[in-house]
Amino acid sequence: MVGMTMNSCDNRSTPNPASSSSMASENQQRAKLGLRMIPPTWCLYSAEFGEENWKSVPPGAGGDKKSHRDKSGKLLWEEDYYFSGKTFVTEKGRNWEMLTVHYDFGSDSFTVNYMGQDPATAELVAKLGPASSVSEKLLTADNILKKWGKSRL
Numbered sequence: 001m002v003g004m005t006m007n008s009c010d011n012r013s014t015p016n017p018a019s020s021s022s023m024a025s026e027n028q029q030r031a032k033l034g035l036r037m038i039p040p041t042w043c044l045y046s047a048e049f050g051e052e053n054w055k056s057v058p059p060g061a062g063g064d065k066k067s068h069r070d071k072s073g074k075l076l077w078e079e080d081y082y083f084s085g086k087t088f089v090t091e092k093g094r095n096w097e098m099l100t101v102h103y104d105f106g107s108d109s110f111t112v113n114y115m116g117q118d119p120a121t122a123e124l125v126a127k128l129g130p131a132s133s134v135s136e137k138l139l140t141a142d143n144i145l146k147k148w149g150k151s152r153l
Contacts, residue, residue, distance in 0.1 A: 026075065034138050035103055036080045036153055038065060050076075063150075077104045082141075084148045088117045099125075101141050101152065110137045114144070121147075 027037040038054055042065075045053040054065040064081040084097040097116035103109070114125040124140050142152050 022073075030078075033103060034134070034153070035078060035101070036063065036065060075105050077102065077106075079103075080152070082145055082148070082150055082152070084116070084150075086116070099141060099144055099148075101138075110134050112137050112141050 023038065030037045041057050042054050043057055045055045047053070050069045050071065052067045052069070054067070056063055063083070066079045066081070068076045068078070070076055080101045082099045082101075084099075086097040087094050088097060089095075095115060097118070098114075099121075100111075100113040100115075102111040102113065104111075112125055112128055114121055116122070121144055124144060128137055128140055138152070145152050
């Protein structure tokens with residue numbers, strides 16, 4: 001679906017860039033890796049130039065996911081977005097406090113990023129580095145999300 005834009009969170013039928021059989025296979029891979037799966041209740045919000053934006057239904061019920069594919073449709077990377085529900089203000093305006101779990105399929109690596117103003121949460125994420133294990137990174141994400149009353153999966 002390279003170069004095509006679509007929105008599918010409405011009631012109209014819109015083609016899915018991933019077939020249901022490939023989605024099931026990709027979800028099995030996500031489960032094995034410890035990534036959040038895309039349940040059938042989620043909708044494809046947009047797809048353009050190999051990038052897919054997924055939203056939970058109803059909005060806010062589980063989170064958001066962004067996937068990026070190469071021209072053949074192979075997954076290159078994904079990001080899962082988790083929101084605490086809090087906002088903060090910077091010189092550029094109001095932002096949502098957010099944790100991002102990024103997975104790169106090519107290098108088989110995870111990155112955890114935090115956007116917010118909580119020093120304790122920022123410190124937890126800052127301790128993670130390239131030498132941190134996958135389990136350390138995911139445990140850190142899980143601990144932050146637990147404080148927010150949320151689950152990574």
